[in-house]
Amino acid sequence: xxxxxxxxxxxxxxxxxxxxxxxxxxxxxxxxxxxxxxxxxxxxxxxxxxxxxxxxxxxxxxxxxxxxxxxxxxxxxxxxxxxxxxxxxxxxxxxxxxxxxxxxxxxxxxxxxxxxxxxxxxxxxxxxxxxxxxxxxxxxxxxxxxxxxxxxxxxxxxxxxxxxxxxxxxxxxxxxxxxxxxxxxxxxxxxxxxxxxxxxxxxxxxxxxxxxxxxxxxxxxxxxxxxxxxxxxxxxxxxxxxxxxxxxxxxxxxxxxxxxxxxxxxxxxxx
Numbered sequence: 001x002x003x004x005x006x007x008x009x010x011x012x013x014x015x016x017x018x019x020x021x022x023x024x025x026x027x028x029x030x031x032x033x034x035x036x037x038x039x040x041x042x043x044x045x046x047x048x049x050x051x052x053x054x055x056x057x058x059x060x061x062x063x064x065x066x067x068x069x070x071x072x073x074x075x076x077x078x079x080x081x082x083x084x085x086x087x088x089x090x091x092x093x094x095x096x097x098x099x100x101x102x103x104x105x106x107x108x109x110x111x112x113x114x115x116x117x118x119x120x121x122x123x124x125x126x127x128x129x130x131x132x133x134x135x136x137x138x139x140x141x142x143x144x145x146x147x148x149x150x151x152x153x154x155x156x157x158x159x160x161x162x163x164x165x166x167x168x169x170x171x172x173x174x175x176x177x178x179x180x181x182x183x184x185x186x187x188x189x190x191x192x193x194x195x196x197x198x199x200x201x202x203x204x205x206x207x208x209x210x211x212x213x214x215x216x217x218x219x220x221x222x223x224x225x226x227x228x229x230x231x232x233x234x235x236x237x238x239x240x241x242x243x244x245x246x247x248x249x250x251x252x253x254x255x256x257x258x259x260x261x262x263x264x265x266x267x268x269x270x271x
Contacts (some may be wrong), residue, residue: 009078010079012075012079013080015027016075016076017057017076019081032122032124033126034068034069035063035119035121036122036140037065038062038065038118038120039115039116039118041058041061041062042118042266044058044116045062055159062115066102069095070099072095075097076092091123091124092122093119094121097117098117098164101115101233103170128164134211144231144235147234148227148230152227152230152231155226162189162194163187163191166186166212167183167187167188167189168183168192169188169212170186170189170190170204170209170212170213171185174186174205174206178205178209179202179203180202185202188202189202190216193216193220194216194217194223195215195220196217196221211268
């Protein structure tokens, strides 16, 4: 009996954590289907007509799904080789957060609306269907953005200063009688105008204010392209290896990389 328990635990662990076996893949596909269903439930509960008409049924389904996820989370903790590492991992935290809101709703009404975080569990689809190359491409973009962080930070500081100056100036030009009753209101208008959102809830009516608004609009159009250009330049500065990595299939690596950025496989062996 003592020898059978570890083997059963290992068998269950392979089904839950691994995707190479038929049972493991079937488990993951079923899990993805339940996640999609649970997210759909959250959206259906937000429709007042459906919520009032089928309140009991929707609530019962929500608890059924939550109990399934709870059992799954406990099973992952019990079968994981390093339970603490799983619990602190990205997916471990998401798995926990996907069940907590329902239990919190017993104390805090409306907390179940946070269940939409379950949609993050769908990221498992990349691992289930062996789409790791897609994740490596995403990490390539993340690294490019991270490398541009300082330039983008300087750009945002300049944008904030422009908005503060223009918003304060518009407050002085238009005044409270035309809707600009304080500088914060002017700053809000400046941000909305520069971003080309243009809600239209407040607008200048004096000739000087309209001229300033036109100048800010033109500035906004030119500024929008700046962060895109910064990231594009960083992306262009990284080389793409034409031959995919034999270790993981990734075709994107840093400019001076000798090893694959995604898995560490030696690139020198294949060029």
